[in-house]
């Protein structure tokens with residue numbers, strides 16, 4: 219009977235329950251839990267297994283550039299990033315409130331690294347996350363347009379509780395990309411969170427977008443509800459090159 223129950227659990231895709239049940243069956247009979255405890259343990263195992271699988275799936279689909287966690291983030295006055303700022307962002311409530319994070323600073327100071335650590339944390343907390351650098355973002359728009367699947371692509375983005383746009387401001391963007399960006403930000407406004415990473419200080423974004431009306435509309439959807447992180451310090455890229463030479 220136990221073998222048949224085990225295979226039924228697997229057939230029903232209750233892998234967590236099946237493993238927990240198998241583990242219990244491998245213990246001596248007098249150590250087997252009572253019915254209520256058994257059910258509680260199996261349900262708990264199934265829940266944990268599903269949470270873990272979902273987290274792994276979100277991490278895989280997020281396409282984060284760096285596999286880093288919040289523990290890898292340096293907080294220091296020289297970086298202009300405090301433990302208190304990290305603690306505010308570690309509480310994913312800001313994602314639930316649909317707030318944004320704008321990370322700026324010069325090249326190599328660790329902006330993408332920080333954004334990816336926040337993205338990794340969001341995935342582990344069950345928040346669907348998507349990472350793009352602006353190049354890939356523009357490429358995907360071009361592909362979606364060519365395939366006639368822009369609406370589907372936008373729907374995929376809408377499902378992300380956290381969207382990370384890296385290297386914003388590095389290269390000029392076309393008018394159609396600006397309009398799609400505006401639409402994406404409108405879809406997310408007060409519903410879902412966005413992290414924007416840029417070498418350009420926020421004060422220069424309007425000039426970068428270079429079309430006053432569109433720039434007003436885009437910035438009005440991201441700046442008012444944003445946590446600002448202005449990283450300082452030398453390039454960590456140079457530091458790691460020096461260390462390895």
Ligand SMILES: Nc1ncnc2c1ncn2[C@@H]1O[C@H](COP(=O)(O)OP(=O)(O)OP(=O)(O)O)[C@@H](O)[C@H]1O
Nearest residue numbers: 290291292324325326327328329330331417454455
């Ligand atoms: N806190 C950190 N500890 C150790 N290494 C770090 C840290 N932050 C960043 N790095 C390393 O420094 C290098 C540059 O980091 P990152 O790509 O995040 O910089 P960036 O500010 O986004 O640069 P760019 O604007 O040029 O894209 C990477 O190799 C990264 O792994």
